[in-house]
Amino acid sequence: MNYQALADQIKQWATELGFEKVGICDIDLHEHEAALQKWLDAGYHGEMDWMARHGMMRARPAELLPGTIRVISARMNYLPPKAQFASNLSDPTQAYISRYALGRDYHKLVRNQLKKLGEKIEKEVEKLSYRPFVDSAPILERPLAQKAGLGWTGKHSLILDKEAGSWFFLGELLVDIPLPVDTPSENECGKCKACITSCPTGAIVADGIVDARKCISYLTIEFDGIIPEEFRTAMGNRIYGCDDCQLVCPWNRFSDLTQQKDFHRRESFESPDLLSLFAWDEKTFLQKMEGSAIRRIGHLQWQRNIVIALGNAPYSEQIVSALEKAKGQSETLDVHLNWAIEKQLANLPSSVTSHQRLIRIVQKGLPRDA
Structure with missing residues (x-):
């Protein structure tokens, strides 16, 4: 040979x-x-x-x-x-x-x-x-x-x-x-x-x-x-x-x-919009990720990662609302959801008065010093 x-x-x-x-x-x-x-x-x-x-x-x-x-x-x-x-x-x-x-x-x-x-x-x-x-x-x-x-x-x-x-x-x-x-x-x-x-x-x-x-x-x-x-x-x-x-x-x-x-x-x-990806339920995630390496991390971990990104995004009432609605799926996810909501509220635009800021924080059930 x-x-x-x-x-x-x-x-x-x-x-x-x-x-x-x-x-x-x-x-x-x-x-x-x-x-x-x-x-x-x-x-x-x-x-x-x-x-x-x-x-x-x-x-x-x-x-x-x-x-x-x-x-x-x-x-x-x-x-x-x-x-x-x-x-x-x-x-x-x-x-x-x-x-x-x-x-x-x-x-x-x-x-x-x-x-x-x-x-x-x-x-x-x-x-x-x-x-x-x-x-x-x-x-x-x-x-x-x-x-x-x-x-x-x-x-x-x-x-x-x-x-x-x-x-x-x-x-x-x-x-x-x-x-x-x-x-x-x-x-x-x-x-x-x-x-x-x-x-x-x-x-x-x-x-x-x-x-x-x-x-x-x-x-x-x-x-x-x-x-x-x-x-x-x-x-x-x-x-x-x-x-x-x-x-x-x-x-x-x-x-x-x-x-x-x-x-x-x-x-x-x-066009990977964060809120659109976050809106996927598990069935949608599995369908969209068919044949993808991403599928193996599972829906909850996918959501966890997006939650952090949403927390880092500019303040949006829509984002805060979506994060609030996602609570209760798992303790691990909730830890990240609470962090992201606090991060969002901390980034409220300066145009929002301190009174309005306090109302929004209390409405979300967060500490006043959030």
Whole structure:
């Protein structure tokens, strides 16, 4: 078997399957184990207990698929046309949703394409043990991507490429054949700290190290409890994820738009008015989010995130009324509703007299010093 020729063929097949770039690396990640353990010991994984539960398996691909000696790392662009970054973030009455989640859930699409790639390789070599992963197993995908030459780990902890920025998904195909490996990428961040200084909640605590407990993406997606009050105002109108660290990255000037229509903005998010999204009942939420990664957080968490955004919006009687009517669904939601109502009343226009202000506060059943 001419493995170099096979590696070249694999990359060609991957391009035909919709991947923008593919690289190959060995499975030795021992140099990352100490940093991973230190990150876990610091509690930076928050309530993502599965990260600690799987421990060092994340740095040992062969424990996921015995016999694995190579990882084929692939990336697929997801930046949609008309991303509307500025217009969404600058309008506090509109919801900001991380650009990776505007279309269909990427897990199934990327995994299916990786599976097809594995099938093509298997047909060529006749005997192959392989397994595709897309955020579906405890594996250090970013260090693997860097070893495979797909980019370097930026200070925001995401993979960056000087020809493509960071708006792409990663996926891995574990195989048991001795393919030639690619040259690892070198770090090109230099002295730039734009991502660190722009993080709304200060979640990037050191170069390449993110404290998930402060990260808006973690808080709005992975965490289903009561969001600490210290982060709520900083969340602004971000109701699902956060792209700020990518938005300010100079390398993202070179990003290409996705060729996958499934990643384009869905109709429900063409004009994501906060009050309109908040009005969805659970049945509507499940229908509108069919095939979306957002669906997995559930209706109550969706509402919780929107409640915080509504609290951060300019004062509106309509908003206060909607928040009041939503009470009683759950204790966790009520905590956020009360905060948002207080925040709204604290932002009453100066044109409202102090007497009118007091009446409105008392009517809402809030303390007079609210």
